[in-house]
Amino acid sequence: MGPTLPAHWYRDPEIFEQERAGVWASEWIMFAPAAKLETPGQYVAEEVAGYPIFVTVEPDGDLRGFHNVCPHRAGVIVWPGDGVTGNLVCRYHGWAFGWDGSLKAARDFGDDPGLCPGERSLVSVHVKKWRNFVFVCLGDNPPEFESAIAPFADACAPFDMEAMSYRHRLVRVLKCNWKTYVDNYLEGYHVPLIHPSLSRALDMSTYRVEVPDESYCIHKSDTTEGSPAGGAWLFRYPNLALNVYPDGMNVERIIPIGHETTHVVYDYFAIESGDVDAMVELSNVVLDEDAAMCEAVQRNLNSGVYQAGRLSPRHEGSVEWFQRRLRSVVNVSS
Numbered sequence: 001m002g003p004t005l006p007a008h009w010y011r012d013p014e015i016f017e018q019e020r021a022g023v024w025a026s027e028w029i030m031f032a033p034a035a036k037l038e039t040p041g042q043y044v045a046e047e048v049a050g051y052p053i054f055v056t057v058e059p060d061g062d063l064r065g066f067h068n069v070c071p072h073r074a075g076v077i078v079w080p081g082d083g084v085t086g087n088l089v090c091r092y093h094g095w096a097f098g099w100d101g102s103l104k105a106a107r108d109f110g111d112d113p114g115l116c117p118g119e120r121s122l123v124s125v126h127v128k129k130w131r132n133f134v135f136v137c138l139g140d141n142p143p144e145f146e147s148a149i150a151p152f153a154d155a156c157a158p159f160d161m162e163a164m165s166y167r168h169r170l171v172r173v174l175k176c177n178w179k180t181y182v183d184n185y186l187e188g189y190h191v192p193l194i195h196p197s198l199s200r201a202l203d204m205s206t207y208r209v210e211v212p213d214e215s216y217c218i219h220k221s222d223t224t225e226g227s228p229a230g231g232a233w234l235f236r237y238p239n240l241a242l243n244v245y246p247d248g249m250n251v252e253r254i255i256p257i258g259h260e261t262t263h264v265v266y267d268y269f270a271i272e273s274g275d276v277d278a279m280v281e282l283s284n285v286v287l288d289e290d291a292a293m294c295e296a297v298q299r300n301l302n303s304g305v306y307q308a309g310r311l312s313p314r315h316e317g318s319v320e321w322f323q324r325r326l327r328s329v330v331n332v333s334s
């Protein structure tokens with residue numbers, strides 16, 4: 001097992017710019033619960049690593065995704081959040097677009113022979129629905145979705161997610177680089193120190209994180225009452241953590257808001273009798289514990305005292321996997 005990523009990768013805006021291209025504009029990213037994008041006119045607008053995106057449902061029911069950036073003077077087409085819209089009209093000066101993103105009318109613009117409507121369309125993004133989720137890929141040449149999701153899909157196959165409805169969202173803002181939080185999510189080495197109540201429920205001598213495929217990893221541990229409550233804790237590169245049980249799931253996305261701030265977005269799904277309040281309470285406790293350490297680690301990474309560390313062969317193979325994938329798309333020599 002080699003060294004960790006260098007500390008400056010966690011604080012350097014230029015590294016973040018490379019990640020925006022090599023990770024966030026290249027991979028399939030989970031964007032929204034499918035329950036928010038079911039009927040014509042519904043939309044979800046959110047930023048993905050500094051790319052404002054929206055996905056909407058066309059009148060014929062198909063999903064369409066666009067950069068939320070008007071080709072006139074970069075106004076917004078829909079405000080961030082979710083809801084229903086009857087048309088795609090820029091909120092700034094009122095240019096109107098078809099559901100395919102083509103410019104239909106430039107309101108009260110005046111006579112300009114140089115305005116070619118065909119060159120003034122919204123920039124589209126690729127969209128795919130998979131089970132309870134909608135994914136986007138911002139790149140021009142996305143990986144073929146079905147083969148990209150297949151290994152993760154196989155790991156999720158035992159769970160009847162379609163029996164679970166969307167119930168609740170929780171968003172937390174962390175003062176750390178997104179990788180600081182992902183590194184932390186990927187290992188159980190810290191559990192006995194940081195999460196006392198979780199640690200008591202698990203047989204930590206059996207805790208391990210396996211990387212069955214380049215696209216995802218899985219946490220495994222016996223509980224003090226037997227197997228991990230019939231659930232699975234999965235992480236799909238680059239930012240989707242799915243903690244799924246027979247009666248519900250807690251779906252966690254780690255989304256950078258610049259190089260030094262991270263949103264952790266939890267979406268909770270449950271069967272009708274599932275206790276969502278208990279799921280929210282448990283994840284809040286664990287997140288409080290993780291957030292305090294991740295923010296402290298970030299301050300230490302910023303201090304200049306630490307250059308790089310070593311990863312545990314026993315516990316941090318999945319951190320090595322994640323960091324190896326990042327090294328393959330960020331072009332610096334260190």
Ligand code: FES
Pocket residue numbers: 070071072073074075076090091092093094095
């Ligand atoms: S920026 Fe969209 S119409 Fe002006």
Ligand SMILES: [Fe+2]
Pocket residue numbers: 184185190191194195290
């Ligand atoms: Fe943790």
